[in-house]
Amino acid sequence: MSLIRLEGVTKSVSLGDDQTLEILRGVDLTVDAGEHVSIVGRSGSGKSTLLNILGLIDSATTGGQWFDETDVGRLRAGRRDRLRGAEVGFIFQQFNLLQGRTALENVMTPLLYASGSAFWRRRSIATEMLEKVGLGHRIDSMPHRLSGGEQQRVAIARALVRRPRVILADEPTGALDIETGATVMRLLDDVTSADGAALVTITHDLAVAALAARHYTLDSGVLSASISRDLPVTA
Template sequence: MAFLRLEGVTRTVELPDGARLDILRGVDLEVDVGEHVSIVGRSGSGKSTLLNILGLIDTPTSGRLEFDGVPLEKLRMGARDRRRGRDVGFIFQQFNLLPRRTALENVMTPLLYASGRQFWRRQRLATEMLERVGLGARLSSTPDRLSGGEQQRVAIARALVRGPRLILADEPTGALDVETGASVMALLDGVAEATGAALITITHDPNIAALARRHYRLDQGVLSPVAAVAIAQFASEGVTL
């Protein structure tokens, strides 16, 4: 059984004039533990809406969303928030670090909402995660003293410090140069594989998408598989998806 499963997921909103806008149209997706999947799509294709549903921020209009065979599409808000905090880690294009807090304090932030051993060991856990992403010497540095690549590494450490089972990376290298972006993705892929987390990268960049094992394209709310060779060709031609 797949760790994450979407079946027939739709998302429809009503416009001010009473018309209905179909953002997602019957999305099917399965992701296994430790698997890296990429979803590419242009602006307005529904990527953000799909991300919000995968991350338990939003709920589908219809269809099923399952983690470990457990349906989550109708969870109440409190239960959804707890599940998201425990099982989902987010990495965004904008690093969203607290500007006056050190790298260590930024990574400790999610653990303030943890319980038991995670809460009481929060400084040690945050330190270990920063060391894991190569920033053991920058624990006391604030974001303004870190490079873009280092800030993204802090953001990755913050997303992973609670040991999420699902990592959602939304344009994770969009604010980085090509070389730094490739380094950050290699790090993210390696850590996700080592921890057994499922990784979903949502991007318009075929070079980043090509790093995944399976590839999908979202177009006008419809999710379709894309062959690896097609992604590689898009990347070689410099096509933006």
């Protein structure tokens, strides 16, 4: 049973004067729990729009979208927001850490919106997650005191702290050197596999894309399957 399913998804916006910009064109995609899928595309190919739809931030213009067999298109805005908060974790290229907060406080932030024991145990849960990504000794460090790789690991811990079922990684190694980026991707794969989460990596980096079990390319809004040796060269 698929965790994520898109069928014939399109996204278009009106430019006025009866002109329409087609961003996504009939996208079909399924991702199972525990699976790592990569999507490669140039700037302007529609990657960000697809990420926002997968992350329940934006809605498709036409087509169907299901999350664990729930028809997303039938959900009210509030229900979508709650589903996103509980089940989707985002990892961004620029880390987006709160500069005035420690590593621990950054990772605790999503748990401020949790309920029950997760809220009351937020400090211990966040500490355990930082230990899981190898930063148990850095919990009191401010972001500017951390290396790029350490900041990205804090961002990963923050994305995973509520144990979401879907992880969306947007250019997760774009701000890192090659060696650190490879380490971060191995860590991300290990942690998400252990939790049985679906991982979708959206990138222009072919080395990062090749780490996934399945690979897709997005070109002018059209998503197509590819294999590692046939991944396109991107700018």
